[in-house]
Amino acid sequence: DSGVTQTPKHLITATGQRVTLRCSPRSGDLSVYWYQQSLDQGLQFLIHYYNGEERAKGNILERFSAQQFPDLHSELNLSSLELGDSALYFCASSVGDLHEQYFGPGTRLTVT
């Protein structure tokens, strides 16, 4: 158990819908990262927040957005969902920017 929690574990929804994925970092960690993992793309970095502020963006679509709240939990919002958005979404946390990242168990999103 990495100490990073993610909810829900599974999510099945239809195209065009909007979903919110939630992540709670390890106690004491200020950084939260979101990744997408699909079969043909591997682990893709989406976005990084540090202590509530956006620090870095990866290949995140405009339909996706995220935020980190004052209690340091983070949410990833996915809207206008498409079939290709079906993937595992992982959250990771670390103490700061330079430290090793610990991954949560992931949310499996299926868009039908």
Next chain:
Amino acid sequence: GQQLNQSPQSMFIQEGEDVSMNCTSSSIFNTWLWYKQDPGEGPVLLIALYKAGELTSNGRLTAQFGITRKDSFLNISASIPSDVGIYFCAGQRTTDSWGKFQFGAGTQVVVTP
């Protein structure tokens, strides 16, 4: 797409054999991480490397930060069935924002008794 070249893509080995895999890039890195992922689970951190030439062990696992800072290696000695899984390297390039890691495509390890 993938910025790191991780090889081999898969390995089929017998229990007790040693395993070696590596990640290479044309970019210079300041951090290397190695993870193991079981099906349907999140990646689990195995080893973190922060200095060129650094050699770090974690049980039967040994990883090295390449001296050129463009590559890293992971070795598993005396493999056992529970070593089965996908191993990923992740590197933070000196040109990237802090906290932004590139991931290799993974090495799938299958251990047969």
